Amino acid sequence: DTAVSQTPKYLVTQMGNDKSIKCEQNLGHDTMYWYKQDSKKFLKIMFSYNNKELIINETVPNRFSPKSPDKAHLNLHINSLELGDSAVYFCASSLRRGRGQPQHFGDGTRLSIL
Amino acid sequence: AQSVAQPEDQVNVAEGNPLTVKCTYSVSGNPYLFWYVQYPNRGLQFLLKYITGDNLVKGSYGFEAEFNKSQTSFHLKKPSALVSDSALYFCAVRPNQGGKLIFGQGTELSVKP
Numbered sequence: 658d659t660a661v662s663q664t665p666k667y668l669v670t671q672m673g674n675d676k677s678i679k680c681e682q683n684l685g686h687d688t689m690y691w692y693k694q695d696s697k698k699f700l701k702i703m704f705s706y707n708n709k710e711l712i713i714n715e716t717v718p719n720r721f722s723p724k725s726p727d728k729a730h731l732n733l734h735i736n737s738l739e740l741g742d743s744a745v746y747f748c749a750s751s752l753r754r755g756r757g758q759p760q761h762f763g764d765g766t767r768l769s770i771l
Numbered sequence: 772a773q774s775v776a777q778p779e780d781q782v783n784v785a786e787g788n789p790l791t792v793k794c795t796y797s798v799s800g801n802p803y804l805f806w807y808v809q810y811p812n813r814g815l816q817f818l819l820k821y822i823t824g825d826n827l828v829k830g831s832y833g834f835e836a837e838f839n840k841s842q843t844s845f846h847l848k849k850p851s852a853l854v855s856d857s858a859l860y861f862c863a864v865r866p867n868q869g870g871k872l873i874f875g876q877g878t879e880l881s882v883k884p
Contacts, residue, residue: 700874757822762814
C-alpha cells in the first residue's frame, strides 16, 4: 500500500498551460507539504497545510495555488507554466504533534516545460 | 540566517569500508535533526533523527549519526558500506521554534564493489 501517492508521475506540457498535481496520503497524518526539487537536487518547501489550513506559504509565485479538500489530500495547481517551473515536485505528510515527527514523501511528479 | 550545510557534494567509499557523510547546522536554540535518503526516481525516506538524549542515534539500514553540540554537527555514519547504500543523502533541521524543515544541499554517496 502506497503511503503518499502523487499523480501524475510525469507531466510534460507547453509553456503557458495550466496543470494540476494531486497528492493523497493514507497514513492518517494531519499535515501535508509541497516541495520543489530543482535540477541540482536542492529541496525547498513551498507550502504546508494542517487540517486543511495553510500554515506555511513560502515565497512562491502566485501562479502556484495549493488546495486541501480534506486532511488526506493536497493538490497543487499551476497557472501559466514557465520554463523555470521544470522540476520534480514532492508531496509529503507528517503528524504535526511535536517537532520530531518525520515526514513521509511521495515519489514525485517530474514536470517538464517545453 | 538558519541553515544546514553538507560540505561534500560527493562521497566515494569502497564496499565494506566505513562511511561518513558530514552535516553542520546554524540554528538557534536546540534543533531537531534528521537524515533522509533519496534513491533514484524516488521520494525521500526517513533514516533517523536526534531530538534529545544520547548523542549517538541509530536508524534504518544500519546507519547511525552522532550529534555534536559544540561543533554543531550531525554526521551520518555506517561501519560497513554496501553497494546498495549508493544514493543521495539529505541532512535536515527543524529549529527550536518549529516551522519548516530546512534541508542541506544533499551528498551523493557512491559505494563501489
